Amino acid sequence: MAPYHIRKYRESDRKWIVGLLSRGMAEHVPATFQQLLKLPRTLILLFGGPLALLLVSGSWLLVLVFSLSLFPALWFLDRKPWNMFVDMTLHTDMSDITKSYLSEHGSYFWVAESREKAVGMVGALPIDDPTLMEKRLQLFHLFVDTEHRRQGIAKALVRTVLQFARDQGYSEVVLDTSTIQLSAMALYESMDFQRTGQFFFCIWARLVPVPAVHFIYHLPSAQTGGSVISFFVYWSEYNQFGCSSKQSPTFHCNDKIKAYCQFTSESHMIGCGWLLGFCFIQSF
Known part of the structure; x- marks a missing residue:
């Protein structure tokens, strides 16, 4: 397993990110088509x-022409919601990633890099809704290249x-995914995200059908109070990084924790330093 680190988005990443977005949506077409064929x-x-x-x-002859034209029509119907999503995204928040995600406080866009190659991405934007009682952040565009x-x-x-x-003081993180993305739903549920409902983002998605699932993650208080507490917070994640085994390469362990600690508040940085030190000692 190659080492990786998570960094801030750069404009030089755009071509790769657009390609990953398109490929990521296209890979759901076969599964959606199979689901479509099973509908009564x-x-x-x-x-x-x-x-x-x-x-x-x-x-x-008319029956033959009808039958031969039916499958291309169903394939077109199957691809339509995914193509619409890509087109909509490239004309909204992804049209200018720097402006959408990096120009204001409270939003960000990250790229996972391995061996000087971008292999994953995710973005986050605040939800501007005055009716909400809590400060809420929305996760967007979590994709990882198939080879990684x-x-x-x-x-x-x-x-x-x-x-x-946490560091920006949000109380909740929300996201949307589709029911066809089983691995994504399993990931979110394993990280304690909770389903709160389903919806269709367009009429084409309703016809297929591919409902979107809404998830929410409730954050504890952003102010954990000091480096000692932050050490125990990060120590609870220690085994999940695979750092407790002497078989884990030190650089791999360090890269993961550095990525995790990259955006901590100043009060947490000492705890991150302690955790990196323990990781280094554990490798001997």
Whole structure:
């Protein structure tokens, strides 16, 4: 497993990030298509449509043309919500990542880098809603390149967002994903995010159907009070980083903790330093 670190987004990352976003959405098309084919209304259309057309017209040629055109139409319907999401994203917050995420306090965009190559990303924006009782941050665009999955990068990116939210004084972190993204939902639930509802972001998603799932994470008080407390907070994460085993390379352990501690408040930095020291000693 190659070492990685999490850093601030740079403009030179944009081309790769746009490509990752497009590929990440496109990889859900086959699973969505399989789900679409299993729907009762699709089965009725596939089998009942040609039969009804044959009974009405008596033309096998018309039935053949109808059947051959049906699958491309379903494939188009299947791809439509994912393409719409990419198009909408590239014309809103991702049209200018620096302006959207890095120009104001309380928002950020991170890139996971391994061997000088960007392999993952995530962004966070505050929710501007005066009706909310709590200060809320929304997580956006968590993606990891397929070749670098199952290495803990996605979880490290989410932890980075959660720590950023704590340090910025947010009370809750929310996000949306789709029911077709089973691994993403499993990740969020393993990190104590809670489902709060479902919705369809467009009419095409309702037709497929691919509902979006809303998750929320309730943060404890952002002010934990000093380096001693922060040490125990980070120590509780120690084993999750895989640093308790002498088989873990020191540089790998350090990179993970550095990424986790990157956005801590000043009162937490001593605790992070202690944790890095323990990680170094443990490697001998």
